[in-house]
Amino acid sequence: MMLVLRLLYTVAWLILGTVVLLRYWLLPERLYAQYDPLLLTMVGLVGLTLACYNVWRYLRIERHWKKATPAPPRPPATPPEYNPEFDFTQKPAE
Secondary structure: OHHHHHHHHHHHHHHHHHHHHOHHHHOOHHHHOOOOHHHHHHHHHHHHHHHHHHHHHHHHHHHHHHHOOOOOOOOOOOOOOOOHHHOOOOOOOO
16 A cells, blocks of 8 residues: 555656646746746756655565565464463362
8 A cells, every 4th residue: 555655646746846847838827927936946856856766765665575585484382381380260279
């Protein structure tokens, strides 16, 4: 589930970064004219950086999961030995 969420974050950051960086071609002028162009460029670069970071994390975790080996099976548990001194179900002899 977390891997799917990480991929969704990647897509979201990639879309945000791309739209903000290509704002002159994708958006009407009245939308981006009211904001500082340097700030919008920085937001776009941060969005693309976060998208790259999420891809890197996704690939790192995938590689680790493929490489990980399952734990060896546990030996069967042996029942504890009967010790009459610790048997509290019996009434004490008077």
